[in-house]
Amino acid sequence: MSATAAPQKPRARDRAPAPPRTKRRGRWLGLYSKAVIAYLFLPIAVMILFGFNDPKGRFNYTFQGFTLRYYSPSELLAFPELNEAMRHSLIVMGISALAATTFGTLIALALTRYRFRGRGAFNLFLFLPMATPEITMGSALLALFVTLNVSRGLTTIVIAHIMFSISYVVVTVKARTATLDRHLEDAAADLGADPWTTFRTVTFPLIRPAILAGALLAAVLSFDDYVITLFNKGAVDTVPTWIAGATRIGVPVQVNVLGTLVFMVGVVYVVINLIRTRGEGTPAIAPR
Amino acid sequence: MRRGRLVPFLLSLPGAIWLLVFFALPMATMLSVSFQEGSLEEGYRFTGTATNYTDAVTKYDFILWRSLLFGLIVTALTLVISYPLAYWIAFRGGRRKNLYLLLILLPFFTPYLIRTLSWKFILADSGFLLGTLKDVGILDEGFRVLATPIAVISGMTYNFLPFMALPLYVALERIDGRFLEAAQDLYSSRRETFLRVTLPLSLPGVFAGSLLTFIPAVGDYIDPEYLGGVNTTMIGQVIQREFLTSNDYPEGAAISFLLMAGILVGVFLYARALGTEEMTG
Numbered sequence: 001m002s003a004t005a006a007p008q009k010p011r012a013r014d015r016a017p018a019p020p021r022t023k024r025r026g027r028w029l030g031l032y033s034k035a036v037i038a039y040l041f042l043p044i045a046v047m048i049l050f051g052f053n054d055p056k057g058r059f060n061y062t063f064q065g066f067t068l069r070y071y072s073p074s075e076l077l078a079f080p081e082l083n084e085a086m087r088h089s090l091i092v093m094g095i096s097a098l099a100a101t102t103f104g105t106l107i108a109l110a111l112t113r114y115r116f117r118g119r120g121a122f123n124l125f126l127f128l129p130m131a132t133p134e135i136t137m138g139s140a141l142l143a144l145f146v147t148l149n150v151s152r153g154l155t156t157i158v159i160a161h162i163m164f165s166i167s168y169v170v171v172t173v174k175a176r177t178a179t180l181d182r183h184l185e186d187a188a189a190d191l192g193a194d195p196w197t198t199f200r201t202v203t204f205p206l207i208r209p210a211i212l213a214g215a216l217l218a219a220v221l222s223f224d225d226y227v228i229t230l231f232n233k234g235a236v237d238t239v240p241t242w243i244a245g246a247t248r249i250g251v252p253v254q255v256n257v258l259g260t261l262v263f264m265v266g267v268v269y270v271v272i273n274l275i276r277t278r279g280e281g282t283p284a285i286a287p288r
Numbered sequence: 289m290r291r292g293r294l295v296p297f298l299l300s301l302p303g304a305i306w307l308l309v310f311f312a313l314p315m316a317t318m319l320s321v322s323f324q325e326g327s328l329e330e331g332y333r334f335t336g337t338a339t340n341y342t343d344a345v346t347k348y349d350f351i352l353w354r355s356l357l358f359g360l361i362v363t364a365l366t367l368v369i370s371y372p373l374a375y376w377i378a379f380r381g382g383r384r385k386n387l388y389l390l391l392i393l394l395p396f397f398t399p400y401l402i403r404t405l406s407w408k409f410i411l412a413d414s415g416f417l418l419g420t421l422k423d424v425g426i427l428d429e430g431f432r433v434l435a436t437p438i439a440v441i442s443g444m445t446y447n448f449l450p451f452m453a454l455p456l457y458v459a460l461e462r463i464d465g466r467f468l469e470a471a472q473d474l475y476s477s478r479r480e481t482f483l484r485v486t487l488p489l490s491l492p493g494v495f496a497g498s499l500l501t502f503i504p505a506v507g508d509y510i511d512p513e514y515l516g517g518v519n520t521t522m523i524g525q526v527i528q529r530e531f532l533t534s535n536d537y538p539e540g541a542a543i544s545f546l547l548m549a550g551i552l553v554g555v556f557l558y559a560r561a562l563g564t565e566e567m568t569g
Contacts (some may be wrong), residue, residue, distance in 0.1 A: 004365075026380055027377045029372060029375070029380065030376060030380060032372055032373070032376075033372065033373045033376040033377065033388075036369060036370070036373045037373075037388065037391050037392065038394045039446075040391075040392060040446070040449065042397070042410070043403050043406035043407050043410060043446070044395045044398055044403070044406070046406050046407045046409060047398065047402060047403075047409055050409070059410070061412070061415070062416075063416075083307050102301030102302070103302050103306060104303060106299040106300065106302065106303060107299065107303045107304070109299055110295070110296035110297075110300045111296075111300075111301035113296070113446070114295060114296035116293070116296045116297065118350075122300065122304070125307070125308070125312075128311070129307065129311050130500075131499065131503055131555075132548070133503060133504060133505075133506065133507025133508075133524070133547060133548075133551070134504065134507065134509070135507045135509055135523075135524040135527050135528065135544070135547070136318075136527075136544045136547060136548055137311070137314070138529055139318065139540055139541070139544050140314035140315050140317065140318040140530075140541075140544065141310060141314045142531060143314060143317050143318045143321050143537055143541060144310075144313060144314040144317045146316075146537065147317055147321070159310055160310070162306060162310075163306060163307065163310040163311050166303050166307060167307075168308065170303075179325060212563055220396075220397060223399065224300050224399045224400050226400060226509075226510060227402050227509050227510070227524075228527075230528070230532070231528075231531065231532070239399065240399055240401045242398075243401055243402065243405070244401060246409075247405065247514070251405060255402065255405075256401075257398065259398050259402040262397060262398055262399065263394075263395075263397055263398045265397065266393075266394050266397025266398075267394065269397075270390040270391075270393075270394055273386070273390060274386060274387060274390065277386055
């Protein structure tokens with residue numbers, strides 16, 4: 001788990017790299033890298049495996065037999081509170097991703113298409129939510145809600161999720177709008193398109209992949225969030241807060257299945273991304 | 289064009305207002321609360337004294353230091369582990385670069401909490417990893433990982449690895465291969481080429497990755513809560529307890545600001561040491 005195999009260092013000081021040596025070096029480094037990637041998948045593999053477990057008691061700790069039981073809808077939906085938490089998570093994810101993507105895209109356009117007073121300061125301000133620990137943001141928001149006597153619930157969770165997602169969307173979309181060829185828009189304008197038509201037919205199609213990547217990032221951040229939600233959820237549970245509560249009495253197999261299904265969504269995303277880019281370019285979600 | 293001058297402000301308005309009301313205003317509120325006294329039931333009043341801060345320092349200075357230390361260790365570990373990985377993908381990835389990059393991201397589609405609970409399961413005292421090693425006799429029966437700093441640090445190292453690996457990859461991938469060829473043409477050894485060309489050019493990535501790892505690591509709540517024990521309490525847990533269990537908002541607010549201050553000082557020192565101004569990317 002720690003860095004067991006640092007890249008092998010060349011021993012001799014010969015300057016002309018002999019092909020066999022290069023190859024061996026590359027092989028060690030490749031082996032090491034693949035080992036690290038395998039390590040990243042270790043807890044995922046365990047999670048998936050124990051989603052097929054058939055535990056006798058309440059604790060899903062030892063593998064006692066293979067079953068597909070928990071993938072059947074009746075078993076998967078056996079916990080009403082978990083279903084409710086899932087519903088909340090999806091609602092929060094949908095609304096917050098939509099809002100954060102809209103706000104973030106507009107800001108990214110403003111920052112990269114226009115020079116205006118206070119642009120540098122605004123950039124720095126947008127960086128702050130990403131540089132603040134979740135626990136600080138979560139507790140600060142709670143302090144505000146308590147001071148203003150706002151009761152906590154689904155609305156406050158959505159408010160919080162939009163807040164912490166905006167900056168990530170800005171960064172993702174900005175990477176694309178900053179490198180956009182302005183001549184394409186100028187050409188549209190020269191051909192008589194008004195600004196809105198130019199945006200709709202030229203700019204938007206060009207930045208759509210980045211907007212989708214931003215939306216995906218916002219959705220993942222929202223679905224994943226535990227700490228900020230914990231402070232502002234009131235009596236409402238999302239999937240992570242429900243699971244956290246369930247740890248006290250033993251996490252049911254359903255959670256493993258749920259995690260596996262979410263992971264599969266990620267797999268589908270990766271496959272689509274690979275087919276679309278066919279080994280060229282950088283995936284849109286990676287920061288540049 | 290007069291309209292052109294207004295457009296960027298109008299575009300920024302919704303998001304900016306949202307962040308002002310739900311990010312900046314809460315921070316200001318918390319700063320104010322940290323100088324208040326009282327209870328949730330009786331209400332708070334502003335005192336203007338720093339009692340909450342002095343109390344927090346005397347009570348929790350050890351935990352604050354531990355959090356900073358853990359954050360530092362995790363940052364160093366993720367850097368050491370992911371640098372060779374990012375290097376390999378950037379320079380040897382070839383046509384599979386995208387695949388490897390997406391493979392690094394893929395595990396993190398699974399919620400943080402589920403990943404961490406999976407680690408808790410793997411590292412359990414008589415789980416399949418330690419249990420097997422104990423049965424074979426490699427490990428002592430009393431050996432445990434959970435509830436020790438090792439568990440917390442390794443959990444955080446796992447969870448924050450992509451935050452380090454991706455910026456490193458981006459910085460390494462950007463390096464113009466001709467610089468490396470030039471170094472070789474000038475009879476630089478591989479080692480020298482790496483130390484004097486590749487490494488310096490990748491420093492912006494090191495800086496960005498360190499920030500993205502260090503900041504959430506110091507304030508982390510999930511890993512110490514689910515993998516740690518009484519001897520690994522971190523400041524995030526203290527803040528959580530002050531706010532959600534003891535309802536002592538002023539104290540919690542003061543600790544939250546101390547955490548921010550500690551992080552800012554750390555980042556500032558680091559920026560000075562590295563001499564880079566790539567803070568905002």
